[in-house]
Amino acid sequence: MAELQFREAIREAIDEEMAREEKVFIMGEEVAEYNGAYKATEGLLDKYGYKRVIDTPISELGFAGIGVGAAMNGLRPIVEFMTFNFAVLAADQIINHASKAGYMTGGQISMPIVFRGPNASAGQLGATHSVAYDSMYAHFPGLKVIYTSEPDDAKGLLKSAIRDDNPVLFMESEQMYGMKGEVSEEEDYIIPIGKGKIKREGSDVTVVAHGKMYHVAKQAAAQLEKDGVDVEIIDPRTVKPLDLPLIVESIKKTNRCVVVDEAHPFAGFAAEIGFLIQREAFDYLDAPVQRVTLPDVNAPFAKNLFDAWLPDAKQVIDAVNQVTYRN
Amino acid sequence: MAKKKKDDINFAPRGIGDEKDGAVQKGVDLPNPTKKKHKSLGLSEDDLKAMYEQMYLQRRFEERAMQQYQKGKFGGFLHLYIGQEAISTGTVFALNDDDDIITAYRDHGWGLCRGITANEGMAELFGKKTGCSKGKGGSMHFAKTENHFWGGYGIVGGHIPIGGGLAFANKYNQNGRISATFFGDGAVDQGALHETFNIANLWKLPAIFAVENNGYSMGTAARRHTVTEIVDRAKAYGMKSKVVNGMDVFSVYEAMKEVSKEVRESSEPYFLEIRTYRYRGHSMSDPQKYRTKEELETYQKNDPIERLKSYLLDEKILKEDEIQEIEEKVEQEVLDAVEFADNSDFPDEEALYDDMFTEDEPYFHN
Ligand SMILES: Cc1ncc(C[n+]2csc(CCOP(=O)(O)OP(=O)(O)O)c2C)c(N)n1
Ligand SMILES: [Mg+2]
Numbered sequence: 022m023a024e025l026q027f028r029e030a031i032r033e034a035i036d037e038e039m040a041r042e043e044k045v046f047i048m049g050e051e052v053a054e055y056n057g058a059y060k061a062t063e064g065l066l067d068k069y070g071y072k073r074v075i076d077t078p079i080s081e082l083g084f085a086g087i088g089v090g091a092a093m094n095g096l097r098p099i100v101e102f103m104t105f106n107f108a109v110l111a112a113d114q115i116i117n118h119a120s121k122a123g124y125m126t127g128g129q130i131s132m133p134i135v136f137r138g139p140n141a142s143a144g145q146l147g148a149t150h151s152v153a154y155d156s157m158y159a160h161f162p163g164l165k166v167i168y169t170s171e172p173d174d175a176k177g178l179l180k181s182a183i184r185d186d187n188p189v190l191f192m193e194s195e196q197m198y199g200m201k202g203e204v205s206e207e208e209d210y211i212i213p214i215g216k217g218k219i220k221r222e223g224s225d226v227t228v229v230a231h232g233k234m235y236h237v238a239k240q241a242a243a244q245l246e247k248d249g250v251d252v253e254i255i256d257p258r259t260v261k262p263l264d265l266p267l268i269v270e271s272i273k274k275t276n277r278c279v280v281v282d283e284a285h286p287f288a289g290f291a292a293e294i295g296f297l298i299q300r301e302a303f304d305y306l307d308a309p310v311q312r313v314t315l316p317d318v319n320a321p322f323a324k325n326l327f328d329a330w331l332p333d334a335k336q337v338i339d340a341v342n343q344v345t346y347r348n
Numbered sequence: 349m350a351k352k353k354k355d356d357i358n359f360a361p362r363g364i365g366d367e368k369d370g371a372v373q374k375g376v377d378l379p380n381p382t383k384k385k386h387k388s389l390g391l392s393e394d395d396l397k398a399m400y401e402q403m404y405l406q407r408r409f410e411e412r413a414m415q416q417y418q419k420g421k422f423g424g425f426l427h428l429y430i431g432q433e434a435i436s437t438g439t440v441f442a443l444n445d446d447d448d449i450i451t452a453y454r455d456h457g458w459g460l461c462r463g464i465t466a467n468e469g470m471a472e473l474f475g476k477k478t479g480c481s482k483g484k485g486g487s488m489h490f491a492k493t494e495n496h497f498w499g500g501y502g503i504v505g506g507h508i509p510i511g512g513g514l515a516f517a518n519k520y521n522q523n524g525r526i527s528a529t530f531f532g533d534g535a536v537d538q539g540a541l542h543e544t545f546n547i548a549n550l551w552k553l554p555a556i557f558a559v560e561n562n563g564y565s566m567g568t569a570a571r572r573h574t575v576t577e578i579v580d581r582a583k584a585y586g587m588k589s590k591v592v593n594g595m596d597v598f599s600v601y602e603a604m605k606e607v608s609k610e611v612r613e614s615s616e617p618y619f620l621e622i623r624t625y626r627y628r629g630h631s632m633s634d635p636q637k638y639r640t641k642e643e644l645e646t647y648q649k650n651d652p653i654e655r656l657k658s659y660l661l662d663e664k665i666l667k668e669d670e671i672q673e674i675e676e677k678v679e680q681e682v683l684d685a686v687e688f689a690d691n692s693d694f695p696d697e698e699a700l701y702d703d704m705f706t707e708d709e710p711y712f713h714n
Contacts, residue, residue: 053360054638055567071358078537078573079504079565107503110538145424145475147486149502287713317713318704322424322486323475325694 022203028061030172030204031137031193034179035062035099037209039069042097045183048075048084049101049138058103059139059198085111085136089119092134092188099183102138105154105192111136119188120163133186137179140168141233141283142320143195145327151320153284155232156293158190159261165214166260168192170235172202174258177212185214194233217264219271223253226341227271229294230281231257234313234332238281241337250341260290268294269301276307277344281337286314308344313337361572373643375563376570376623378650381596385663389602391441393665399441399597400660401674403433403653406457408682409466413456413473416686417632422474424486429457431595431627434652435530435560436461438600443528443608448496448514450507451530454560455500458530459490462497466685476692483695484703496525505531505538508557512544512617515555519615526611528556528604534565536578545585548617555617556607560594562626567638582619594624595650625650 025033039045046069047062053076056063066074077084081102088098102108108115115136122130142151155168165187169175175193182189204210220235221242230238235256242252253271257264272278278298282291291312298310313336321327342348382389386396410428417426429436436457443449451458459469464480472479473487481489481499491499498514501507511529518525535541536559548555565573582589590607593599600622607618625647629636660666666674704710 048359051567054362054572058566071360071362076360076568076572078568079534080537080539082539083537110503110505145422145486147424147488147502148484149506285713316700318701321484321695321700322481322489323477323483323695323699324423325475325697326483326700329697329700 023206024201025172025176025204026198027172027175027193027200027202028059028198030176030202031061031179032063032065033204034176034183036065036068038180038183039065039073044095045097045099046073046075047099047101048077048088050077050079050103052076052101059195061193061198062101081107081110082114085114086118088134088136089114089122089132092132093122093130097133097183099135099137102136104138104143104150104195105140106150106152108136108138108154115158115164115188115190116161120161124163131186132188135179135182135189135191137182137191138193139195140192141194142331145322145324146320147322148319153232153282153315155190155192155260156282156284156289159290160288163188165189165262166192167214167258168232168260169258170197170232170256172200173204174212174218174256176204177210178214178258180209180211181214189214192232196233212258215259215262215264217255217257217259217267219253219267220256221252221254223251223275225251225275226277226279226345227253227255227268227275228279228281228337228341229255229257229268231260232283234281234283237332237334238337240334241341244334244338245341250345250347252341265297265301268298272298272302273305276305278306278310279337279340279344280310280312281332282312282314283332284314285317286312287317289314308346311340311344313340373640375625375639375643375647376561378595378623379591379593381593382599382602384598384602386598389598390605391601395441396656396660396665397674399437400653400656400671401678402461403437403597403656404675405466405678405681406433406436406460407653408678409460409469409685410456412682412686413470414632416473421690425453425631426473426487427454427631428626428628429454431647431651432560432562432624433457434597434600435594435622435624438597439528439604442601442604444525446496447525447608448498448518448527449530450498450511450514450527451500452504452507452532452535453488453500453502454532455488455490458500459492459497462492463495464490464492464497466681467688470685470689471692474689474692475694476689477695477699478688478692482699482703505535505540507531508535508538508540509544511557512548512553512555515548515553515617516551519552519554524612526554526556526608528558528608530558530560532565533559533561533563533570533578534568534573535559536581537574541581545581545587545617545619549585549587552615553617554611554615556611556620557617558620558622560622560624562624564626564630564638566630567634569638577621579619579621587617587619589619589621592620592622594622595647595652595655597652597656
């Protein structure tokens, strides 16, 4: 194992895949000469040159679509968005084209493309820069959606995403790029898309949390441990395809579940997991599934309001207390 | 087409500078400033004093804001307008007070010029309830709609169609007002601009669209992100256009006076490329490796505030000590604003749910 920052794990994955396959290239705003707005692509221009590491204008719709066309025509683009909050402008290409072209041409087209970048909020950046988009994209057939929480997952899953012959959305977080973690040094380290991971074993309650929220869940679990509550944390890592069996198995053991999600509540990841659990594990539940999400409100700027807005460990603890009838 | 050697292929233009040996690179080519003096522009001596005070306020407000940011008094982005003050000032003095202005996230100067007080502005940066947007928006979302300043917006290019919409409503209501939409050179590459330009001229919207070309879009020089001269975008849409020296407040004022008159009378859109320069980094964490110190210094020699100051002195409109008096007054205003912001309260917790819908008790999903 090597200790790497999240951004270094991302960079290694891209680097290894670019070295392995000439058809892989990366483009996005400030990815080349600036070395990446968040330094995730640092050094790649020097190594691979201007042909394969490409700065784009601020034209998200345009360059995402150019990625789609290039993928159709045999290349394997990695399209970086400065954040998924700006990918909204490219949504037509992702939703109407990347996810559908293969299907509507009767399988004549393949779409090996990765759209990646930070997702959700990153401190006080205001309403337009703070939305979690993983659930939204997961709504659409034809897309795979990954939102990782730790450097090791990021590396193994990004490599899988780049090798996948389908459109994959790979999500990170501005606030996690500097975070360090042990990363496997196994040669060609691959984590299959669609496999979740039990990140903390426990027997009292299952907490499902991914992306930045995994760390919130972890904090809550440490606190709850002191109170004698043994939390099992499952990080699905991939939102879609979802590793439902892993979650269900855990609930069969703990009989209780809290889902922590950084999206708004309506029709989000937490809502979906809640439905699936009642369908697949109804008889095992000792309490209704609870969720911790953002409120149904835009991101405020003011520090105190922002802190109240973003899910925190306290809310997770409250939800755990609720499903364990400890309050 | 001859096949290039593999290694020769590159897509995006590369490198800093204009690739001429040894020459100081240029962010933008500034056109000559107007030769007219204030009287022939229709500006009184009092106007000039007010302009000076306003530009100096914008500068000092941001310099103090930067200090407060570095002290950790507030978070988020902080995009400084320093170097570009002649554009907001020249424009606001030229337009009618009820003409509608909208801009991007580099919006502090615009807000101050359109009547957001230093107190309201600084408090917004601090995220306090006394801020112009009640602390909900922060640096990127200054707004004062009662003064027809519709705000700063953070999605590059997102507000360009909205500026067209402001003009649409003005034409619809036949109220004689026009709109003026400002954005950066980076925004020129967004589809939103092109769709809006086409509709604006098709429907004859009384709108000024103005790019504040400061040479860079984050770390990317204009020539690396966009083709042709930016001003030529107008040609494709049959729009009138002009290049303006944005480091000279008289030039901006003159252009805006003429253009606003024409737009108001003809109800046709107009595109301005106002060339300027951003002195500071893009936001607060920008190593600025994409430009040289020499380049920055070349533009600082053209500083819009210094320029107006020299004019005021040369024309004997103000004496040194009178200028100093203005500056001290502004300095105090800004220091007071910092204190005001610091002492103001954060919004109440319940305010989180305010301003989402117009009803008193709106539905929130849970
Ligand atoms: C749609 C979108 N893409 C990317 C960004 C990130 N971003 C913010 S400002 C900026 C550069 C814009 O430069 P320019 O338009 O020249 O304005 P300036 O900062 O020079 O005032 C970028 C890439 C964004 N806010 N919105
Ligand atoms: Mg610019």
